[in-house]
Amino acid sequence: MLVKPAMIACANEVLRKDAASTLSTIPLSTNTVTRRQDEMSNFVEEKIVEILQKTNFSIQVDDSTIHNQTILLVYVRFIHGDDIKEEMLFIKSLSQATNGEDIFNEVMQYFNDRNIPLTNLINIASDGAAAMTGKVKGFVSRMKSVAPNIFKNIHCIIHKQHLVAKNIGGHMEEALNTTMHAINFVKSISVNNRFFMQFCEDEDFKTLMLHTESQMTHYNSKKQADTAKKILEKLSEFKSKIFYLSDIFKTVNLLNLEL
Numbered sequence: 001m002l003v004k005p006a007m008i009a010c011a012n013e014v015l016r017k018d019a020a021s022t023l024s025t026i027p028l029s030t031n032t033v034t035r036r037q038d039e040m041s042n043f044v045e046e047k048i049v050e051i052l053q054k055t056n057f058s059i060q061v062d063d064s065t066i067h068n069q070t071i072l073l074v075y076v077r078f079i080h081g082d083d084i085k086e087e088m089l090f091i092k093s094l095s096q097a098t099n100g101e102d103i104f105n106e107v108m109q110y111f112n113d114r115n116i117p118l119t120n121l122i123n124i125a126s127d128g129a130a131a132m133t134g135k136v137k138g139f140v141s142r143m144k145s146v147a148p149n150i151f152k153n154i155h156c157i158i159h160k161q162h163l164v165a166k167n168i169g170g171h172m173e174e175a176l177n178t179t180m181h182a183i184n185f186v187k188s189i190s191v192n193n194r195f196f197m198q199f200c201e202d203e204d205f206k207t208l209m210l211h212t213e214s215q216m217t218h219y220n221s222k223k224q225a226d227t228a229k230k231i232l233e234k235l236s237e238f239k240s241k242i243f244y245l246s247d248i249f250k251t252v253n254l255l256n257l258e259l
Contacts, residue, residue: 048087049114051080056149058123059089060156061107061132061139063098070094072106100131104142118147127159158256175238176245182231192224 051057057078064071076089092106111118124140126132132139133153140153168176186196235242 044087045090048076048089049116051078052076052116052120053114054120055079056120056122058125059107059121060125061103062127062156063094063103063131070098072098072103074107074110098131100134100137100139100142103131103139107139107143108146119149121147122149123152123154124150125154125156128155128163161252161256171238171241172245175241178231178234178238179242179245182235185227185231189224 055078057076060075060077062073064073070093072092072094074089074091075086077084077086079085090110092110094102094106110116121143124143126140130138133141133155135141140150144150144153165176167173186192
């Protein structure tokens, strides 16, 4: 509700009353904004479907759980003009199990409802879960049985990186766990986070990414001081290895952005 009055005031000053009067007629009710968002979303989806009906494409499929609700995410990649385009195709809730058959049924229903020919599907990327890559009942195997032009299934490179990072082993794994422990120590307690922001006042960054295994805890000044001292000792011990991992992850992140 603040944007429209500000736009009208600016238009009245710069473009005078006619432009301000035109802006004042723009409806911005909740229902209107929601309807326009839906219309724009449907328009984009229709354009993507039109392209997929006429050109070869590949899909990336993954399932995730958010607030105990399992969702299916499907991205699509295709060549349009001289560029390689990547778009989100759809998100659907999975009401039952997340096995290969359920995922296959959801994808097939979407393709059939929008008349997207399966002959245009040439590649599938997924993680290595049995529901995706099982030889008999996996999603990829089922898709290959109905889409004759699929020539390869790609194990998502980002998922491979995640598996490697979880099993990096040795001193490197200990250095990585120490770093995550330090991040969790800062982010899981609001007082520590505020102290960290003050400490980094003159730096380019003011906060840290929150690791997913962090849990909120109660603040105890003496206990927190002892924990901070132990973390600093560990960080100093693994300083060179942490710098090495930082360089590796920076390169990997740049690679992921280009995929």
